[in-house]
Structures are given as C-alpha cells and as structure tokens.
Amino acid sequence: MSFVKLESQNQLREAILNSLDLIYFNFPRTLENVVIKPNMCYYWDYSTGQTTDPRFVGALIDAIRSKTSPDVKISIVESDASAMRCKYVFRMLGYEQLAKNHNVRLVNLSEDFLETVQVKAGKQSFKLPVAKTILQADLKINMPKIKYTMDPIKLTCALKNIFGCIPFPRKSRYHPRLGEAIVAANKAMRFDLCVVDGNIVSGIQPRRLGFMMSSRDPVAIDAAAAKIAGLNPRSIKYLQLAQQEGLGTTHYVEKGLPLNCFGKRYPRKNLQKKFMGTAYKVVLRLKLGQKLGLE
Amino acid sequence: MVSVKSVRLGIIGLGYVGQIHLRHGLRLANAEIAAVADISAKALNKAKKAGVKTVFKSYEDLLRNPSIDAVVVALPTHLHLQCATQAAEAKKDIFLEKPIARNVQEASEIVSAARKNSIRLMIGYPLRFNEEFRSLKRKIYDGSLGDVEIAQAAFISSGPFFHRAEGYAPVPVPEWWFNKQLTGGGALIDLGSHVINLLQWYFGEITSIKSCLGYRFNLDFEDSAICVAKFKSGTRAVMNVGWFLQGYQLKVEMHGTVGQATREHKPGSPFKTAVQMLTRGYSDFHKPHFDELQYFADCLTNDTNPSPSGEEGLRDLKAISMAYENEMFPKPERERIE
Numbered sequence: 179m180s181f182v183k184l185e186s187q188n189q190l191r192e193a194i195l196n197s198l199d200l201i202y203f204n205f206p207r208t209l210e211n212v213v214i215k216p217n218m219c220y221y222w223d224y225s226t227g228q229t230t231d232p233r234f235v236g237a238l239i240d241a242i243r244s245k246t247s248p249d250v251k252i253s254i255v256e257s258d259a260s261a262m263r264c265k266y267v268f269r270m271l272g273y274e275q276l277a278k279n280h281n282v283r284l285v286n287l288s289e290d291f292l293e294t295v296q297v298k299a300g301k302q303s304f305k306l307p308v309a310k311t312i313l314q315a316d317l318k319i320n321m322p323k324i325k326y327t328m329d330p331i332k333l334t335c336a337l338k339n340i341f342g343c344i345p346f347p348r349k350s351r352y353h354p355r356l357g358e359a360i361v362a363a364n365k366a367m368r369f370d371l372c373v374v375d376g377n378i379v380s381g382i383q384p385r386r387l388g389f390m391m392s393s394r395d396p397v398a399i400d401a402a403a404a405k406i407a408g409l410n411p412r413s414i415k416y417l418q419l420a421q422q423e424g425l426g427t428t429h430y431v432e433k434g435l436p437l438n439c440f441g442k443r444y445p446r447k448n449l450q451k452k453f454m455g456t457a458y459k460v461v462l463r464l465k466l467g468q469k470l471g472l473e
Numbered sequence: 474m475v476s477v478k479s480v481r482l483g484i485i486g487l488g489y490v491g492q493i494h495l496r497h498g499l500r501l502a503n504a505e506i507a508a509v510a511d512i513s514a515k516a517l518n519k520a521k522k523a524g525v526k527t528v529f530k531s532y533e534d535l536l537r538n539p540s541i542d543a544v545v546v547a548l549p550t551h552l553h554l555q556c557a558t559q560a561a562e563a564k565k566d567i568f569l570e571k572p573i574a575r576n577v578q579e580a581s582e583i584v585s586a587a588r589k590n591s592i593r594l595m596i597g598y599p600l601r602f603n604e605e606f607r608s609l610k611r612k613i614y615d616g617s618l619g620d621v622e623i624a625q626a627a628f629i630s631s632g633p634f635f636h637r638a639e640g641y642a643p644v645p646v647p648e649w650w651f652n653k654q655l656t657g658g659g660a661l662i663d664l665g666s667h668v669i670n671l672l673q674w675y676f677g678e679i680t681s682i683k684s685c686l687g688y689r690f691n692l693d694f695e696d697s698a699i700c701v702a703k704f705k706s707g708t709r710a711v712m713n714v715g716w717f718l719q720g721y722q723l724k725v726e727m728h729g730t731v732g733q734a735t736r737e738h739k740p741g742s743p744f745k746t747a748v749q750m751l752t753r754g755y756s757d758f759h760k761p762h763f764d765e766l767q768y769f770a771d772c773l774t775n776d777t778n779p780s781p782s783g784e785e786g787l788r789d790l791k792a793i794s795m796a797y798e799n800e801m802f803p804k805p806e807r808e809r810i811e
Binding site for chain 2: 220221222223226260261262266269270272274275457461466469470
C-alpha cells in the first residue's frame with residue numbers, strides 16, 4: 179500500500195503515477211474498457227470531503243491514457259440513491275464537465291443492463307444485480323473517500339464505495355445486514371485497484387490532509403483508513419468479515435509516507451456529535467420525529 | 474368576508490413549508506385548519522393523524538368547500554398563478570408562499586385576481602415577523618442609526634438541498650427544484666426574495682440593482698448571487714445569497730450616519746429546539762413562521778389588510794427581475810474542472 183502527499187492540484191497525475199509505481203501496479207497493455215467508481219454522496223461537492231474530487235478522477239484518467247492508449251474507453255459509474263439522482267449529481271459535482279473535457283462516459287448503473295449474481299457473505303446469501311458495464315470492464319478502479327459514519331459500520335471507504343454500485347436506488351433494504359451486504363457487493367464486483375482521494379477527508383468536519391493512497395487490496399485500504407480515522411480496524415465487523423471472505427487482508431506493508439503523519443490531524447468524532455447521532459436515532463425509534471419536525 | 478371569530482383555513486400543498494404551516498396552523502388561537510389538500514396520500518395521512526378532519530387529493534375540491542374562509546398556498550412556484558387565481562375566484566383569502574410567482578407577468582395576474590375578487594392576499598415572508606429584524610426597522614424609524622448609507626445582508630444556506638449534519642439522513646430534493654422553467658430562477662429568487670423584501674420594507678423601493686450570479690453546481694440557474702442595489706431613500710445595499718453552505722447564515726448589517734447595527738437569525742441548539750417542539754409545537758427558529766400565520770388569521774378576524782401584501786410581492790419580483798436583467802458578468806464561469 180502506498181501513501182503519497184498531494185502537493186498541488188497541478189501535480190495530481192504525477193502523484194497518482196508515483197503512488198502506483200510504489201505498489202508495482204502496471205496497467206495491462208491490452209486495456210480496452212475501464213470502469214472508475216468515484217464516491218458520490220448526495221449533492222455535496224468535493225470541498226465537503228464527502229465526494230471524490232473530479233479533478234482527481236481527471237488526473238487518474240490522464241494517467242491511464244498516458245500509460246496505455248489515448249483511445250482506451252473509460253466509464254465513470256454511479257447509481258441512484260434514495261435521496262440522490264445521477265442525472266443531477268453528475269452535473270452538480272462537475273462530472274459532466276469532466277466527461278466532456280476527458281471524453282469519458284458517465285454511466286448511471288440504475289439504468290444499465292443488469293445480471294443477477296448469487297453471493298454469500300458470512301451466513302447471509304444475496305442475489306445482487308450487477309450492471310453489465312461493470313461485468314464487461316477489463317479494469318475496475320475504486321476511488322473512495324475516507325469518512326466517519328454512524329454505527330454499526332463506523333467507517334466508509336473502499337469496500338463501502340462498491341456497495342454504491344448496487345443499482346437499486348433504495349439501498350436501505352440492505353441496512354439490517356449492511357456489513358454482509360457490503361462484503362457481498364465486493365465479492366460480486368471485484369475491483370482491481372483502489373485509489374483513495376485523501377486530499378480532503380470527512381470527520382467531524384472536513385479537513386485537508388493532502389494525501390492519496392493506492393492498493394490492489396480494498397481490505398488493506400479500509401484498515402489503513404480506519405487507522406487514519408483513529409479507529410481500530412478490528413472493531414469494524416465488516417472488515418473482519420471481508421478478510422474472512424478472502425477479499426484481502428488488514429495487514430499491509432506501508433510504502434511512501436508513514437501512515438501516522440496523517441492520523442494526528444484527522445478531525446475525530448467528538449462526544450457532542452456522538453450524543454446527537456444517538457439522540458436522533460432514539461427520537462426516530464420513539465416515533466417523535468414528526469413532533470420534532472424532523473420528518 | 475370573515476365574520477366569525479374562528480377562521481377556517483385550508484392548506485394547499487404539504488411539502489416542506491406546508492408541513493410547517495400545518496404544525497403551526499393547528500396551534501393558532503383564532504383559527505383552525507379545516508382542510509388540507511395534497512397529491513401525496515402519505516402527506517394526507519400524516520395530516521389526518523395530526524388532527525385535520527378533511528383532506529383532499531385536489532386543491533380544486535378544497536376551494537369548492539364553502540366552509541373554508543382562507544387558504545395557505547404552499548405549492549411549488551409554477552403552480553402559484555393557477556392556484557391563487559382559482560382561490561381568488563372562489564373568494565378565499567390567500568396566504569401565498571414566497572416568491573409570489575415565477576415572473577412579473579404571473580405576479581401581476583395574481584395581484585389583479587385578488588383585487589378583482591376583493592380578497593386579501595398576503596405573501597409569506599417570515600423575516601418580517603422576526604423580532605431581530607423588526608427591531609432594525611424601529612431603529613431606522615426612531616433615528617438612532619441616523620441616515621443609513623450602507624446596508625449589507627447575507628442569506629446563505631443549503632437551499633433546497635439538505636446540508637450535512639452527522640446523524641441525519643439526506644432527504645430527496647423534489648424534481649421541480651431542478652427546473653428553471655418551474656422555479657423561475659435559483660438562489661436569487663428563492664433566498665433573494667426574502668432579503669429584497671426585507672430591505673425594501675426598510676428603505677423603500679429599489680431604484681436600481683445589478684447582480685453577479687454564481688454557478689458552482691453547474692445547473693441552469695444560479696446557486697449564488699451578489700446584488701448591489703440603490704433604494705429610494707438613498708441607501709445602498711449589498712445582498713449576498715447562496716445555496717452552497719452546509720449550514721445556515723442570515724445576517725443584516727446597517728451603517729448609518731449616527732450608528733451601526735447588526736442582527737442575525739440563527740438556529741437554536743438541537744436540545745433547546747427539541748424541548749420547544751415538544752412543549753409548544755414550534756421552535757424559536759420557526760417562531761416567525763408561526764407569527765406570520767397568526768398575523769394573517771388576525772387580519773381576517775379583524776377585517777384588516779395584511780402586509781406583506783401581494784403588491785409588495787410583485788414589487789420584490791420586479792426588483793429580482795431587474796437584477797437578472799442587469800447581470801454584471803453574464804457569461805458564467807463553468808469551466809471549473811481542468
């Protein structure tokens with residue numbers, strides 16, 4: 179796993195290539211179809227730390243084409259969510275402009291042809307629809323963000339980003355067994371490479387940490403992200419399950435910058451926020467949401 | 474029109490603002506929510522549970538109900554003209570959410586329909602009922618600021634989008650918000666109408682206005698605007714509005730020849746808000762919304778004309794229209810992504 183500092187927006191491509199060199203990643207010479215899955219979350223743009231910066235994606239596209247062929251077909255994929263529509267999010271977050279400038283395709287997986295894949299994760303069995311665009315890709319690249327989130331999953335990064343490829347807009351149907359669903363989605367759609375945009379991360383508030391990391395192993399990426407966010411990877415259940423299911427390992431070799439130089443600056447969750455999150459859940463459980471004007 | 478003490482109100486549209494009016498309407502001293510209308514069965518069920526006896530899937534049916542004295546119209550902007558003119562023809566007094574309409578032509582038609590049918594028309598501008606901003610009006614009137622030379626107002630929020638707050642799930646944005654044909658514009662007409670109305674109330678009519686519009690989110694309409702305006706009183710003001718903030722800021726500053734004053738409207742702490750919601754049904758943050766509805770009901774009971782009136786809503790829209798026409802940098806810089 180490589181950790182590289184992002185010095186400036188003008189050197190993103192060099193940083194990405196450097197990061198990939200450190201993990202000895204070479205793009206296949208016969209590459210035709212590449213899928214890139216950035217993290218998009220509601221209509222919040224990159225400055226919030228919630229979504230992948232389209233400039234970072236643009237730099238990766240340039241890096242791929244510089245190492246393969248300018249004609250390689252690249253698709254940026256996302257699916258609709260219960261509160262987010264791709265037709266608007268692609269535009270609002272700058273991906274439509276990116277697609278125009280870099281001649282890449284934007285694919286709403288919720289409108290793609292689907293194939294059902296049966297997968298097991300832990301004791302749970304899932305029939306997951308997988309988009310043809312993903313199945314037909316020669317190279318699948320995951321470009322997640324590092325984010326704190328509510329219990330039970332605590333952290334979202336590489337593995338959770340692939341959960342976003344499930345084309346159903348109402349993904350809350352999986353929430354009662356979210357950890358297993360995340361692992362199942364990753365088993366159904368195995369991505370080849372993770373390139374994490376760590377320029378701005380999301381904790382209690384956004385913070386510019388100015389780094390990126392790369393690995394072939396999404397479990398290792400999530401374990402490192404957990405450490406950066408001040409969490410013990412062992413406390414994240416879906417990470418343990420992902421390891422058991424053979425998606426990767428939480429043990430990794432650090433290359434490039436030392437990991438602890440980022441962790442100290444991560445904006446960690448505070449007690450007030452934790453209390454508010456818990457109080458909100460209690461309010462909804464007590465069916466007080468309407469009385470409080472939250473519904 | 475209204476001779477009995479208790480006013481029977483109907484609410485048309487139970488979206489975000491309609492729900493707020495419903496909550497407040499059920500607590501008014503001299504009015505009752507006699508009926509609601511919305512196309513969503515879920516929203517109507519919620520209203521029934523909250524205590525509304527009569528619900529309609531179509532607002533035309535509500536307007537045909539002779540027992541309704543007045544209506545609160547909280548529909549998307551493109552439906553204001555049709556609904557308000559039908560309500561006026563049905564001789565219902567109208568509380569119409571801002572902006573009055575999508576454009577000056579539609580707003581004029583609404584005002585004409587209200588005049589022709591001799592009904593009261595009030596536009597929902599809660600800032601006018603905010604104690605902080607009312608105190609500024611008093612300061613201007615009593616001369617303690619002297620002549621206000623320069624004013625500055627900022628209303629920056631997440632607009633129709635949900636802002637990030639940990640522990641809260643984002644909510645979908647209704648499709649009509651993304652369509653300029655249906656909204657009439659973006660942040661300028663949405664938030665700017667509040668600010669422009671407030672400042673015109675303070676300083677009189679805007680005589681000239683220019684705008685600089687922002688397109689951070691690459692939509693067909695502006696998501697932020699800076700307006701520079703000159704008022705009849707001679708005061709000049711800068712008004713900043715935007716939908717880009719994951720938070721809420723509403724602030725007015727005045728600099729006069731004698732003194733200066735700043736007023737803000739802030740959301741209360743979540744705990745305080747929860748206690749207020751449970752004990753009296755509305756928070757301090759939404760008290761101006763409650764007060765404006767109470768005032769509207771009082772106007773109907775006392776047979777007086779409400780303000781902000783339809784004419785004021787039309788005047789605001791004329792200023793907004795002038796601001797759109799006088800855009801300083803008309804070509805948006807949309808090439809943000811290199």
